[in-house]
Amino acid sequence: MNGKFHVRLTMSLTGPIGIFDSGYGGLTVMKEIVRKLPAYDYIYLGDNARAPYGNRSYDTVYRYALECVKWLFNRGCPLVILACNTASAKALRNIQQIDLPKINPSNRVLGVIRPTTEIIGNITRTGTVGILATTGTVQSGSYEIEIKKFFPRLKLVQEACPMWAPLVENNEHLGPGADYFIKKHLDNIFEKGKDIDTLLLACTHYPLLLDKIQDHSPPGIRIVAQGEIVADSLAVYLNNHPEMEKRCAKQGTLSFYTTDSAEDFNNHGGVFFGQPVQALHLDL
Numbered sequence: 001m002n003g004k005f006h007v008r009l010t011m012s013l014t015g016p017i018g019i020f021d022s023g024y025g026g027l028t029v030m031k032e033i034v035r036k037l038p039a040y041d042y043i044y045l046g047d048n049a050r051a052p053y054g055n056r057s058y059d060t061v062y063r064y065a066l067e068c069v070k071w072l073f074n075r076g077c078p079l080v081i082l083a084c085n086t087a088s089a090k091a092l093r094n095i096q097q098i099d100l101p102k103i104n105p106s107n108r109v110l111g112v113i114r115p116t117t118e119i120i121g122n123i124t125r126t127g128t129v130g131i132l133a134t135t136g137t138v139q140s141g142s143y144e145i146e147i148k149k150f151f152p153r154l155k156l157v158q159e160a161c162p163m164w165a166p167l168v169e170n171n172e173h174l175g176p177g178a179d180y181f182i183k184k185h186l187d188n189i190f191e192k193g194k195d196i197d198t199l200l201l202a203c204t205h206y207p208l209l210l211d212k213i214q215d216h217s218p219p220g221i222r223i224v225a226q227g228e229i230v231a232d233s234l235a236v237y238l239n240n241h242p243e244m245e246k247r248c249a250k251q252g253t254l255s256f257y258t259t260d261s262a263e264d265f266n267n268h269g270g271v272f273f274g275q276p277v278q279a280l281h282l283d284l
């Protein structure tokens with residue numbers, strides 16, 4: 001095939017928006033994205049075989065997340081959302097700055113931390129926000145760094161909840177074991193930050209724990225999940241970047257892939273997505 005013709009043909013193709021998480025959690029974000037922007041095609045990739053990522057090293061999270069992003073690019077996605085705070089904290093910057101220019105400079109990878117930090121200071125009245133996240137996200141310091149850019153006077157109190165994502169990933173989030181670990185970390189965070197009036201669920205798995213988080217929090221605390229925030233931010237992004245918007249396919253299709261058992265994913269994924277999901281297995 002003639003080289004010029006081939007380039008032109010490739011450039012004119014559109015592809016789905018890729019949404020990635022270590023496991024099921026990103027489905028809580030995808031649900032809101034699809035609700036807000038139903039016209040687009042989406043591919044979800046859950047790396048369930050290697051979840052949770054929360055306690056893994058920088059190098060491991062980066063390596064795993066990059067493999068998943070490359071897979072989504074190979075499926076034709078021009079734009080990938082890392083719907084995972086841990087991957088956004090530990091891998092996004094490297095992927096954007098080191099890998100993207102080499103793999104495909106016109107594609108884009110966006111995370112969930114930036115859109116959240118842009119608005120969180122508008123929600124609190126006391127000026128003190130509690131951040132509940134994985135150990136990896138807390139240790140990365142990403143929320144402190146990003147929030148300072150938008151709300152320099154905001155006081156942050158962070159609490160790593162290393163058992164919360166595994167409880168959700170193992171379908172134990174409604175059981176009594178979940179109450180024990182939820183109470184433990186909420187007691188810790190309210191002990192450290194007596195002025196907290198807003199709790200940010202800075203892990204996309206945590207919306208599944210919302211009822212229990214509410215039960216174990218003092219009355220009047222505002223609990224913020226990221227799905228709608230990320231969906232709103234994606235809508236703004238696509239509006240501001242017509243060159244990318246044009247490359248996003250618009251037939252309203254949804255597909256789901258998991259690196260673990262498709263049957264398990266289909267049995268559990270619906271709870272996160274709010275409607276049944278039909279996944280295919282992939283080997284990375």
Ligand code: DGL
Nearest residue numbers: 025052053054085086204
């Ligand atoms: N859902 C992910 C997050 O937002 C990661 C949970 C995990 O894999 O530990 O951080």
